[in-house]
Amino acid sequence: MSLPHALLGLLAVRPSSGYELAKAFEGDLGRYAWQAGHTSIYPELGKLAERGLVEVTHEGPRGSRTYAVTPEGRDELRTWLLTPPRQAAKVRNERVLRMFLLSVLDPADALEVLRRITEHTAAEAAELRRIRSDAGPVVAPGAEGFGQLAAEYGLRQYEAVHSWALWAIEQLESRAAAAS
Amino acid sequence: MSLPHALLGLLAVRPSSGYELAKAFEGDLGRYAWQAGHTSIYPELGKLAERGLVEVTHEGPRGSRTYAVTPEGRDELRTWLLTPPRQAAKVRNERVLRMFLLSVLDPADALEVLRRITEHTAAEAAELRRIRSDAGPVVAPGAEGFGQLAAEYGLRQYEAVHSWALWAIEQLESRAAAAS
DNA sequence: CTCTGACATGTCAACATTTACATGTCAGCG
DNA sequence: CGCTGACATGTAAATGTTGACATGTCAGAG
Numbered sequence: 001m002s003l004p005h006a007l008l009g010l011l012a013v014r015p016s017s018g019y020e021l022a023k024a025f026e027g028d029l030g031r032y033a034w035q036a037g038h039t040s041i042y043p044e045l046g047k048l049a050e051r052g053l054v055e056v057t058h059e060g061p062r063g064s065r066t067y068a069v070t071p072e073g074r075d076e077l078r079t080w081l082l083t084p085p086r087q088a089a090k091v092r093n094e095r096v097l098r099m100f101l102l103s104v105l106d107p108a109d110a111l112e113v114l115r116r117i118t119e120h121t122a123a124e125a126a127e128l129r130r131i132r133s134d135a136g137p138v139v140a141p142g143a144e145g146f147g148q149l150a151a152e153y154g155l156r157q158y159e160a161v162h163s164w165a166l167w168a169i170e171q172l173e174s175r176a177a178a179a180s
Numbered sequence: 181m182s183l184p185h186a187l188l189g190l191l192a193v194r195p196s197s198g199y200e201l202a203k204a205f206e207g208d209l210g211r212y213a214w215q216a217g218h219t220s221i222y223p224e225l226g227k228l229a230e231r232g233l234v235e236v237t238h239e240g241p242r243g244s245r246t247y248a249v250t251p252e253g254r255d256e257l258r259t260w261l262l263t264p265p266r267q268a269a270k271v272r273n274e275r276v277l278r279m280f281l282l283s284v285l286d287p288a289d290a291l292e293v294l295r296r297i298t299e300h301t302a303a304e305a306a307e308l309r310r311i312r313s314d315a316g317p318v319v320a321p322g323a324e325g326f327g328q329l330a331a332e333y334g335l336r337q338y339e340a341v342h343s344w345a346l347w348a349i350e351q352l353e354s355r356a357a358a359a360s
Numbered sequence: 361c362t363c364t365g366a367c368a369t370g371t372c373a374a375c376a377t378t379t380a381c382a383t384g385t386c387a388g389c390g
Numbered sequence: 391c392g393c394t395g396a397c398a399t400g401t402a403a404a405t406g407t408t409g410a411c412a413t414g415t416c417a418g419a420g
Contacts, residue, residue, distance in 0.1 A: 002274050002350040008279035031187035033277040044236045062385045062398050089274040094182050147283045160340035242368050242415045
């Protein structure tokens, strides 16, 4: 279960409220890496606080509470990141699953889906390139997102899927030509 | 919830027993796309059979039952694949999460992790290239795996992560040099 | 013939996650 | 001042997933 580590990681970047953490999962983090809604975040923050890995450092308006990682939390996070993932690291990605199952469609349907993928990935990649061009330092996370490291990862991801989809279209079309 | 669709997809490729389906999730499918253990597969096959999307076509030795998709199941699968995923498609990937959190480590630790990633991705990519070289037709799924489409996807994925990790190492090292 | 390991299916309790419900604050607009 | 929408936190039931336990078959090695 990686949610506690995701929260520790976010809080290690910057102390935040549960609400802000929930917002973070709506961005790149939730898009590529790990999803969570506020209904799992709030209870989990409570558990982490009980274990002494995070603490409330500030109470603001509208009942907001700002959490920060404790030194123990930082240790836990560092240990987790430095321990190589078991080969059974959890993976669940609906989009990728769809790509895997594409070959069960007949070629016309598959081509349609692949074309949509090329359009989508091209648009997302363009957006990330745009963001990159007006960005700050590379390792320090910017105010709005989760650092250039993550943005660059997403960009390369989209480029790879884009080129894969183009390749797949070519394969399908050349097979169709050969069969005719 | 994508498990039923994953099962329909696998059965659309080739009728299989629950045991064989569980094996399939241990390969590329479970590595990149979707995980499931036999404890979720058997009950889900039961539900799909109740809904008339799959049926038992053969009973073999040791109580094995071979399932196949029905025409209704094929319809359901096709409809799902052709419906564009909601923007909230489920994503959960522990390895990617680790990469996102990398920037909270101090540079020496981060470099260590990145180096391990480059080694790991290089090895996996080499393995996939090896498999590709002794492979059959591109779209039809081979006996052992889930088609060349998926293998090619995995290969490009590893190459992208590999090149990202090299880039990230360079960034960290140049920052370290600038800071000294 | 016995042992081992792969084949094959299943249940159930514990745990994690999602969906729906529920409540209240505060800033800005008209 | 009332409305709206973002801010902010929570609970509870339903659902989904994992891990531990349980059972039994069959082929091949020794």
